[in-house]
Amino acid sequence: MAKSDTPLLDQLGGGKWPSFIDDMKQAAKKKPMAKDLLGQLELSYKEKIGHWKHGGIVGVKGYGGGVIGRYSDCPEKFPNVQAFHTLRVNHPTGWFYKTEALRNLCDVWDKHGSGLTNLHGSTGDIILLGTTTDHLQECFDDLSAKGFDLGGSGSALRTPSACVGPGRCEWACIDSLDTCYNITMSYQDEIHRPMFPYKFKIKVAACPNDCVASIARSDLAIIGTWKGDIPIDQKEVAAYAAAGLDIQKEVCNLCPTRCMVYNGRELKIYDEDCTRCMHCINLMPKALRPGPEKGATLLIGGKAPIVEGALLSWVIVPFMKLEPPYTELKDLIMKIIDWWSETARSRERIGELIKRVGMRTFLRAVGLPALPQMVKSPRTNPYVFFWPEDIKQKEVK
C-alpha cells in the first residue's frame, strides 16, 4: 500500500463523523489548489503552527470588504495556495435557495476558485474559500451576473441575517425575512465601505426562541415578541396531561419566573410576570400561543470574545412595532451607530463601549428612556446608577 502524504489528516478523516478532510480530498482530485491546501494543513499539524498570513487585499472595485486576503507563508512548498483569498457572499435572507442558485454559485466557484465552500460562515454569509488575486474581480462580476453580492467584512456593518421566520415557522411574531432584507438594502454603503470603529452585526429572530442566537451573536438583536396574555386552550392542556406530559414538572417548574400554576385540571398564567421565554409554548404548542399584539424587542451589545470577553445583549427597547418601512427602527440604528462611531475606541464593540461608559450614558445619547426591562440582573444586582439631577433631594428634618 502506498504511503499517504497526509497521515495526520487521515487520522482526522478516520473518525466516526463526516470530516472536512474527506471533502478536501475529493476536491483535491480535480483542483491543485485543494491538493496544496491539504499539504499545508498537514504541515501545520506536524509543526503545530499555522502557515497562513492574514490580511491585505480587501475587495473589488468600489468595495472595502467582502474579501479576506490570505497568503501562504511557505509558497515555495505549496505554490498553488500562495494566494488563497476568501470571499464572503451575502446569503439570501433566511438561507432560502433554489437549486438553480446553488448550481450557479458552484459553477462560478469552480471556474474561479478552489471549489471549496463553507455554507455558512458564523455571520451567515456564503463563504467561498480560496482564490487568487487575479480572479477576484472576475469572480465578483460573475457572481453579480447571477444575482449575488459580496457581504460585509472588516470594520463595517456585517451581513445582516435572520431566521426563516414566517417562511416556515408558526411562531414568527415579526417578518424577520422582510426586516432583514430591508435593513440589508438600506445600509449597502455601511456594508461595503467600512467606516466603523469595528464590526457591527444585526440579526433578526422572529420569536423569542431566537434560532439565529441573535442575543449572543449580534451587536443589535431584533427579536420578535408579543404584548398581552398568552391564550390558553384548557381542553388541549388536559389532552397534554392525558398524553403523559407532566405539566407541573416539565412546564411550571421550569418556567424561569414561575409565573404558571397548574392545579391538575387547569393551567393559569400570571402574564405580568412572564418574560416570554417560549418554554411553555414550545412544550404545549396546541394549548398555548403567543399573545395577540406582535412586535419586537431590541437588544444591544452581544458579542463573542475577541478583544474582550463575550457579552450577551441587553434590552434597550422592550417593544417596538415592526412594519415597513421600519422608520423607527432605522432612526434608532443610525443614532446608535453615530454615537458609537463618535465615542468608541478603535476596535471597541458597542457592548464593550456601553460596559465602559454605562448604560445610562448610552440611553441619554440615543434618546431612549430608562425602563424596568433594562435592569440586566434584577435578582442579583442591586445597583442602579442615576443621574444626579434625577434624584430629588429630600429635606431632612
Next chain:
Amino acid sequence: MSEDLKAKVLEAFCQRSKGEKKMFYIRDVVKWFPDEDRHAIQDVVKALIEEDAVKYWSSGSTTYLVLAECYPKE
C-alpha cells in the same frame, strides 16, 4: 464635498505616513481634524478611495486606511 478638505486629508495622510506607521483607523483620520464634522471626513476618505489615492487594508476583522503608495506589496 470640499476639494479643499480633500486636499488637506490627503496631505495629512502623506505627512503621517512618513513615519513607521502607515496604516490608520478611520478614527485616527477623524482625530486629525478635530474641528471638522466626522461625516465630512468619512465622505472625503471614501472619495480618496474611489480615486485610488487611499486604499483599504483589512485583516478580515478590522479595516485600516493606507496611502496607496505605502500599500504593502502582498
